[in-house]
Amino acid sequence: MKYLYIFANLFITSQLVNAQNNHYHVDTIALPPEISYAENQFSGLQIAHQKLYLMSESRLQDKRETKLYSTKLSALATYIEDTIKKPTFKKIKIFGLDSIASKLQQLGQRFEGLEAFVIDKETVYFSVETETPSPYCFLIKGKFK
16 A cells, blocks of 8 residues: 555656646737726636636726626637737626625625636626625626626
């Protein structure tokens, strides 16, 4: 059993070392001004429906519009081949966060913003960032329209 453990450790370590030696190619994608302004921070990205989705940091106290951006993966591939053909990004507004913030406030929590998201078919799940130290994790379930 001791030798199996040592072999497993060596095997896993060798795989990690091999993974470190891979070379990756980085492509730069030009974002439109609405998305690329200096104060915009992205909290998440997701690929679904043959699109790339980006989630801007959405803080209610900053009075910023809550939204996702999407672009077709094919448009990104085209842009990588020919940088003249810039991808277009669609803005997808997120509605209802003010009522969720009110419900959290009733629970003694302060809604700070959306932290991350996952897309499952037409359903979107968001994790909520709270300002108050909390033993709770808040998730929001929404749908694409």
